[in-house]
Amino acid sequence: MTQHSPMQTKRSHTGDPMLKKILTLIITIGWSCSVIQLTNAQGMGFGTGEGLPEFDITNLTGDLYRFRSLRHFGMFLVTPEGIILVDPTNSRVAPWLREQLDERFGLPVRYVIYSHAHNDHASGGEAFADTATFIGHENMRKNLMRPEENTPLLxxxxxxxxxxxxxxxxxxxxxxxxxxxxxxxxxxxxxxxxxxxxxxxxxSGSQIPPDIYYSDHAKITLGGKTVELHYTGRNHTDDMTVVLFPEERIIYTVDFLTPKRPPRTQLHGGFIRDWVESLHQVEQLDFDVISPGHELPGTKADVTEQREYLEQLVAAVSTGIDEGKNKEELVETILMENYDHLIEYDLSRPLNVDGAYEMLVSQYPR
Ligand SMILES: [Zn+2]
Known part of the structure; x- marks a missing residue:
């Protein structure tokens, strides 16, 4: 596998703290936008089940689209001056997507925004590297560097x-x-x-390192349209960007907020207390619809439900630890019954308890 060193191969954004705080990229302000509708636009209600095409493009609203690679979803916004893409996803769907964008819109991808560095969402950028500037959170820099072989376990x-x-x-x-x-x-x-x-x-994968790293907030303006990047702290990873399309009132939350589904399995490498705080911050953003990286879009109410689920999980596991209970006892007794309507509840509930226990005893003061 090819490894990229962002420090060596790509320029990075530095500057004074104020500029770094609010990085604003003003590109050509375009006009004469003609709204282009895809002929196969299906609206927002499509699932992730069997029998659907491996690759697909669906209009969300206006010039904003979702595209899929089986169970993974990315997004793109079409402007008169080019396309802003979120998560190239992988090296199978990206060349297909490039062809589709060329055919349907005849416009180049000018920006690729990364939600985070995981190889199942951030790969495939090579298909757009000839025209696009890549942007991601500053913690992607270290996350894309392979640790030394003798690095201690976490x-x-x-x-x-x-x-x-x-x-x-x-x-x-x-x-x-x-x-x-x-x-x-x-x-x-x-x-x-x-x-x-x-x-x-x-x-590890074919992720093209960001050309520009931001820390707290960033804004891209292209062709008269705006996209905002918000860092809401650690959750599924420590390099997560919430992408906000203010005009469309839609956010992209990839892996850390899936409407009507608990976080996956053992919460991966997640940071559980920060994750709750991160969801609090998402609740403060001004939007109506969540477009996730998996499953169907949702609404702001789904953020609150997910935050309350994690709060209850953290509280119950913390209490159990204080009472001297072991992990197996907690998995058996913390049932989160109020949430049994969530997708994959049977799969994720015991593994969420398992993961929360491990994170709380190993990483965080209670
Ligand atoms: Zn991920």
């Missing part, structure tokens, strides 16, 4: 390392997020995963 991973040899063997990976595809991840074939091999599972 605190949560050390909980799994029963024999304390600094590696996660297959038996130690059972029941963790490392269980699946273990042997493929063990690239040096020594029977255990080190920090670099664990990193590679989610971050």
């Amino acid at each position: 605190p949560r991973e050390r909980l799994w390392d029963a024999n304390q040899d600094g590696l996660i063997q297959q038996i130690e990976a059972e029941g963790t997020a490392l269980e699946n595809n273990f042997s493929q991840a063990d690239t040096d074939g020594n029977g255990g995963l080190n920090r670099a091999e664990i990193w590679a599972r989610q971050f």
Whole structure:
């Protein structure tokens, strides 16, 4: 796999603190916008089930679209001066998307915004690299760098390392997020995963590093249209961008906020207390509709539901830890019954408790 070093291969945005705080890119203000409708526009109500095309484009509203690669969704906004794309997703869908954009709009992709560095959403940018400027949160810089082989395991991973040899063997990976595809991840074939091999599972890939890194907020103006990038703190990752389309009143929340679905499985490498605070911040943004990276769009009420779900989860697990209960007892007793209507509740509820327990005992003061 090709590794990119953002520090070496791409210019980065630096500047005085005020400029860094609010980075505003004013590109040519275009006009004479003609609204282009796709012939296969399906509205917002389409699912992720079997029988649907592998790739698809759907109009959300006005000049704003979602595109899919099976269960993954990215977005793009068409302006008279070019296209602003969010998450190239992967190297299968990106060339297809480029062809579609050329055919349907005859406009180049001028910006690629990354939601975060994970390889299942941030790969494929090579299809747009000849015309686009890439933008992401500043924590993407470190997340795209492969750690040294002797980097210590993260605190949560050390909980799994029963024999304390600094590696996660297959038996130690059972029941963790490392269980699946273990042997493929063990690239040096020594029977255990080190920090670099664990990193590679989610971050190694063909991601083009950002040309521009921002810290708190950024704004792109192109062809008379505006897109805002908001950093709302750590959640599913520490480099997450909420993309806000103010005119359309829509936000893109990729993996950390999926309407009507709990966070996936053991909450991955997530930061659970910060995640709750991050959702509080999303509730403060001015929008009506959530377009996630998985599943169907939702509304602002789904942010509140997700925040309350995580708050209840954190409170219940923290209380259980204070009472001296172990993880298995908490998985059996914290049922979150008020949320049994959520998608994949049966799958995610026990694994969410498991993940919350591990994060609370390993990373955070309670
Ligand atoms: Zn992700």
